[in-house]
Amino acid sequence: MRGATGKNNSDLTEMNRSAVMKILQQQEVCSRADIARQTGLTQAAITKIVASMMEMGIVSEVGIITGSSDNRRSIGLKLNADRHQIIGVKFAREMFALGVFDISGKMYTQTETKFPLEENPQIVLSAMKKQIHDMLKKYENVVSIGLAVPGPYLRDEGRIAVVTRMSSWHTINFIEEFKEEFQKPVFIEHDANAGALAEWFFGGHGQSLHTLAYFLVGEGVGCGMIERGRLFLGVQGSACELGHVSVDVLGPRCECGNYGCLEMYCSASALWKKAQKYVPECLPGENLKGGETLQSGDACNAIFEAARLGNQKALDVVREIAEYIGYGCVTLINGYNPDVIIIGDVVSQGGDLLMPTILEVVKQRVIPELHTRVQIKISNLQVDPTLYGAAATATNKVLQLPSMFSAAGKWGPGK
Ligand SMILES: [Zn+2]
Structure with a gap:
């Protein structure tokens, strides 16, 4: 079944459990037939996976329910979440x-x-x-x-x-x-x-998702990639370390040893540094109320607020940061061909200000055939x-x- 998340292969049991779990998280009660239809797995495979999840105590049967599409009566399943x-x-x-x-x-x-x-x-x-x-x-x-x-x-x-x-x-x-x-x-x-x-399990991006890239733009810059429910890790677990990819090979030296790393241009600290240079008047004092020290998240929010109020210098600082986030997206799309990129963490709180520039950079630079298949979004999870x-x-x-x-x-x- 095209676009389904499940696989009929015993080696892929864990991925299949993850696909079943996602459906049960999103729908309070459903039947084995519902899960089979949504995952594209056979009924026999679902019966086996559900049995293992029942044995683990994760899933219970909750009596007879009527199927939403075929009106057939079957046994309902639910997560024993609490x-x-x-x-x-x-x-x-x-x-x-x-x-x-x-x-x-x-x-x-x-x-x-x-x-x-x-x-x-x-x-x-x-x-x-x-x-x-x-x-x-x-x-x-x-x-x-x-x-x-x-x-x-x-x-x-x-x-x-x-x-x-x-x-x-x-x-x-x-x-x-x-x-x-x-x-x-x-x-x-x-x-x-x-x-x-978190985006894979709780982001509501749909069952048909193939490759999800989570582009973290916070104190640091990084990326997590999930293909068909499984993290792409590399041999030591540090794959997709986008923050330490050069965007300027002749740029300043990064603490990692490389030069001109993306993290130096669009992290929360980079935004803060630019703001100190170009719009210091928009930053709150070093000491906030209650004696707390200013952190880069507070600094970013102050600049986003100034930009939303139309401060041109703040808008210029935000635009420059957004351009570099855009270059990061181009690398992700050309390098990994995801169907969705979700931008999250501190800097993404400027989402509405950042997105037009990010999309413009991506449109200008990415391989056109890949551009048509990728969505770029700001994380809308209610929890960090x-x-x-x-x-x-x-x-x-x-x-x-x-x-x-x-x-x-x-x-x-x-x-
Ligand atoms: Zn680096």
Whole structure:
């Protein structure tokens, strides 16, 4: 079936579970026949996948329902969402955020903690762990924890290769820090990959999606790519590191060792620097109300606000940033041929100001035949895509590693 997300191949079981999960997340109750039709998988394949998900305790039968298209009566299925909660943790340059979600994506609570850039990493990690312990006490149905960290993240080593402006974090081994801290498994993912998973599971982009690119434009710049439900990772997990692709090979040296990296031209920090140079009068003072230090997100929002009010210099700064985001999109389209690019994180909050320039750059530069098939959007998730993505990372692992569940639907000990 063209455009369907499922595959009839036993090697692709995890992708198929992810496709079934997406349908159950988006439709409260549906039948096996509904799922078969929407995924393009055979009824027999769906019966098998649903049986494994029932054994995991993720899916239950809920009595007889009448099919929406054929009026046939069949057994309804639903996710046991609230029985499987996930803690998502977003770690960023000057803050970390925690959220409790269930596997359908519903959020129960969210907290945010800011810290100064120069803070000792161990102090930040201790505060983060304490908050997670507190949430585990409060939410008894948490089965897993997902953590999203800035990239390039070397997933086998557990280390971030380059964290611009945060060199003291370079030696922190996130796997070692978290593997035995809690009684629950912790899964760690690069922030852009996490955002891509959030868009895939919760973004409502439709079942027929083939290749989704999540273009993170925040404190850092990166990209997560999902093809047919599976992350494109590369050998060390840092594939699609768009922020460290040169847009000017003779440009200034980046902390990664390359020259003229995209991240230096369109990140939140780049926007802030340009604003300090060209429109300092539009920035709030260094110290905000309550003694908090100005962060690049606040600076970006101040410039977007000035631009919306028609300040020409602010509009020029925003346009220049948007051009570089456009160059990033051209690289993504020519290099990876996605059917959708979703732009998210801090800088995307200027979406309405950025999009006309981004689309203009893409139209002028991209291979015309590829241009007709790609959509470029600003993320419209109601929750921060990286935090949501941290939860989606753990949800995705639940689907990939069902053997970690016992028949009772709980995680096995020590995993
Ligand atoms: Zn670089």
